[in-house]
Amino acid sequence: MSAPELxxxxxxxxxxxxxxxxxxxxxxxxxxxxxxDLIAAQLPNVLKAAQAHAAARPTEAAAVEENAPDxxxxxxxxxxxxxxxxxxxxxxxxxxxxxxxxxxxxxxxAFGPNRFEGxxxxxxxxxxxxxxxxxxxxxxxxxxxLVQGRWVRMKPRPTDTPAEMLAAADRIIERAVAAQPQARAxxxxxAQGDMALTVIVFDEEIEYGxxxxxxxxxxxxxxxxxxxxxxVTGARFAHDVLGRVPVxxxxxxxxxxxxxxxxxxxxxxxxxxxxxxxxxxxxxxxSVEPGNGVRWALAREFWxxxxxxxxxxxxxxxxxxxxxxxxxxxxxxxxxxPAAAAEANQHQMEWIRARVAEADVxxxxxxxxxxxxxxxxxxxxxxxxxxxxxxxxxxxxxxxARFAPSGGGCPACLDEHWHDQTxxxxxxxxxxxxxxxxxxxxxxTGGAFELQEVSLELVRSAIGTLxxxxxxxxxxxxxxxxxxxxxxxxxxxWETAAAIGRHDRCWSCGGA
Numbered sequence: 001m002s003a004p005e006l007x008x009x010x011x012x013x014x015x016x017x018x019x020x021x022x023x024x025x026x027x028x029x030x031x032x033x034x035x036x037d038l039i040a041a042q043l044p045n046v047l048k049a050a051q052a053h054a055a056a057r058p059t060e061a062a063a064v065e066e067n068a069p070d071x072x073x074x075x076x077x078x079x080x081x082x083x084x085x086x087x088x089x090x091x092x093x094x095x096x097x098x099x100x101x102x103x104x105x106x107x108x109x110a111f112g113p114n115r116f117e118g119x120x121x122x123x124x125x126x127x128x129x130x131x132x133x134x135x136x137x138x139x140x141x142x143x144x145x146l147v148q149g150r151w152v153r154m155k156p157r158p159t160d161t162p163a164e165m166l167a168a169a170d171r172i173i174e175r176a177v178a179a180q181p182q183a184r185a186x187x188x189x190x191a192q193g194d195m196a197l198t199v200i201v202f203d204e205e206i207e208y209g210x211x212x213x214x215x216x217x218x219x220x221x222x223x224x225x226x227x228x229x230x231x232v233t234g235a236r237f238a239h240d241v242l243g244r245v246p247v248x249x250x251x252x253x254x255x256x257x258x259x260x261x262x263x264x265x266x267x268x269x270x271x272x273x274x275x276x277x278x279x280x281x282x283x284x285x286x287s288v289e290p291g292n293g294v295r296w297a298l299a300r301e302f303w304x305x306x307x308x309x310x311x312x313x314x315x316x317x318x319x320x321x322x323x324x325x326x327x328x329x330x331x332x333x334x335x336x337x338p339a340a341a342a343e344a345n346q347h348q349m350e351w352i353r354a355r356v357a358e359a360d361v362x363x364x365x366x367x368x369x370x371x372x373x374x375x376x377x378x379x380x381x382x383x384x385x386x387x388x389x390x391x392x393x394x395x396x397x398x399x400x401a402r403f404a405p406s407g408g409g410c411p412a413c414l415d416e417h418w419h420d421q422t423x424x425x426x427x428x429x430x431x432x433x434x435x436x437x438x439x440x441x442x443x444x445t446g447g448a449f450e451l452q453e454v455s456l457e458l459v460r461s462a463i464g465t466l467x468x469x470x471x472x473x474x475x476x477x478x479x480x481x482x483x484x485x486x487x488x489x490x491x492x493x494w495e496t497a498a499a500i501g502r503h504d505r506c507w508s509c510g511g512a
Contacts, residue, residue: 008050010070014158015078019046022066058209072204073214073234075158081230083111086118086197086217090238093132094151094201094213095125098176099187102151102199103134105144114221118232120199123151126176126183137237138321149197150190152176156200156216162231166218169198196220248276250467252321255279257359259331259375260366261307262286263448264389266297267455268365268462269311269324275463279323280315281355282308285330295448327355331371349378356382361465363458364388372411373508380405380509385465389458394429395446396484398454401500402461402477409500409509414478416503424480424495453481453492 004017011020021042045064052061086104103122109115119141124130136142152169160168170191177184190196197219204214217232256277258269261284272280284307292307293299302310308326315324331352346354352374356362362379364372367390379386380403388411389400401414409417417423433445457479464473476496483492502509 008046009053010050011046011065014075019043021046062209067208069205069208069210071206071214072156072158072202073216076156076216076231077233079162079231080233081115081219083109083115084117084219084230084232085235086120086232087235087237088120088215089135089137090236092120092123092135092213092215094123094153095130097125097153099150099152099173100125101186101190102149102197104147104149104197105141106147106195106197107144114195114219114230116195116219118197118217120215120217121146123199123201126180126187135237139323140320147197148190149199150187151199151201153201155202162218162229165200165216165231166198166220166229169200169218191220192222194222245275247463247467247470250470251276251463252278254360254466255281255358256462256466257281257283257355257362259283259362259364259371260368261311262365262367263292263295263446263451264367264391264455264458265363265365266307266311267448267452268363268458269315270297271455271459272462273315273319273322273324275459277322277466279325279358281325281327281358282311283327283329283331283355284308285328295446295451331366331368331374352378353382356384359384361462362386363462365390365455365458367391369411376403376410377508379403380410387458387461387465389454389461391446391451391454391481392426392428393433393445394431394484395450396429396482397426398451398481398483399426400454400457400461400479400481402465402473403500404477408477409502410506412508413503413506414500416505417500420503423478423497423500426480427482427484429484450483453483457481457494 002017003012003019006012006017006019008019012018013020021038049061049065052058052064101124102120103124105119105121106116109117119135119137121134122132134142150173152172154169154172156165173187174184177187191198197217200216200218202214202216203211206212206214215234217234218229219232220227220229254277256272256279258265258272258280261269261282265282265284269280269282287304287306288296288298288302288310290300290303296307298310298314302314305313306326306328308328312324312326315322329351356375356378362375362384364375364386365388366372372388376386376388383405385405386403387400388403389398391398401411403410414423418425433443461473464471474496476498477500478497480495480497481492482490482495484490
């Protein structure tokens with residue numbers, strides 16, 4: 001509803017003069033309600049709330065309006081240039097002066113010319129010492145180069161263009177440094193770079209009834225002989241950013257070893273990092289090829305890279321709070337070349353034990369029997385929990401099994417139980433295997449939309465094992481998945497077993 005004759009401090013877009021009669025919660029809209037009835041019901045409350053705010057009676061206003069914040073910065077979003085962003089600390093300390101120096105980390109983006117991602121690290125006064133530490137949301141950020149810009153305290157007008165806002169900021173800065181020749185020269189240099197960044201600082205409502213610091217960001221670029229100014233979207237980085245995943249706090253100090261980064265393991269790596277895991281080591285011997293993209297986590301950008309390295313580059317670039325360590329190696333295969341064995345600076349088993357020692361849990365997604373049994377034996381010997389998961393041929397089903405170091409059976413015991421049909425076993429589509437052209441290794445058929453059922457349960461099992469006080473691991477060490485019944489697809493169905501006991505025929509864990 002447009003009301004150009006009104007000027008309200010709240011519930012009205014200051015540019016279009018449109019009144020806001022509902023919050024952004026779509027559930028408030030009744031499709032059977034007539035617009036005239038909505039206006040008749042809501043407009044009096046909007047006017048009452050505006051009058052109460054103008055008279056500094058917040059309790060009266062709260063009684064007649066939705067208790068939602070009305071931040072000034074939201075009215076500038078429509079002017080922001082696409083595909084660029086600057087992230088800032090939700091509790092960013094700002095000096096009490098009028099203007100100063102801002103520090104940024106900036107890196108370009110491939111989405112278009114002049115597109116970039118920035119991180120506001122600090123805001124300091126022009127003179128004197130500023131003791132507030134730089135914003136450091138993750139380890140390693142200090143290794144990235146710091147770019148300097150300017151900040152200025154002023155109340156922006158949503159009706160101004162970015163160029164007009166920058167001109168107003170320049171005038172305020174000029175007055176602030178008029179009596180400081182060195183500061184004036186420095187601010188002038190910062191305003192004339194190939195890309196000059198300016199932070200507009202102002203007070204705005206960040207929660208209903210609570211005023212905090214608001215930020216807008218201007219990027220002035222040299223274009224030929226002139227300059228072009230754009231408004232860049234700002235996004236708050238709150239210290240409770242992991243609050244959306246409550247278990248993340250417990251995972252920050254945990255480490256996992258993932259062996260096998262294929263169609264199942266690649267997604268396991270991504271989801272563990274997204275959940276807030278502190279450290280992830282990835283072991284895989286394969287490389288990314290075009291054919292992998294139909295069901296692997298990453299595709300064209302990483303063709304030709306070892307899968308562990310591809311995941312490392314992707315995860316550290318996008319989830320830098322987690323330490324990711326890639327290894328190109330194959331576990332469970334003997335070294336038969338004497339020359340290669342002589343060149344090795346460490347025995348393979350010593351290397352494996354060193355990787356297991358670094359981890360709080362070991363996850364096997366290799367689908368290799370040799371690898372599974374080798375890792376299970378090492379984990380039992382070293383007192384580490386071991387989890388394995390894989391899909392069956394044709395993506396007909398899959399299994400996820402947890403093996404505690406304190407007792408119970410091992411993967412060889414599980415195979416014997418399956419042979420005896422004493423534990424549930426996943427279905428197999430024996431026709432679901434192909435050998436791609438130009439490849440000498442068979443692979444099973446199936447898409448990511450099927451295989452991720454196994455990946456997700458592997459992740460949940462790992463998180464429950466790492467943080468049992470914050471996430472229920474479940475009382476089943478074995479979960480068996482069925483995706484098909486005969487030739488027909490069925491809804492994902494999980495069967496569980498309460499124990500994987502030692503089997504009398506197993507010599508691997510001393511069952512006999």
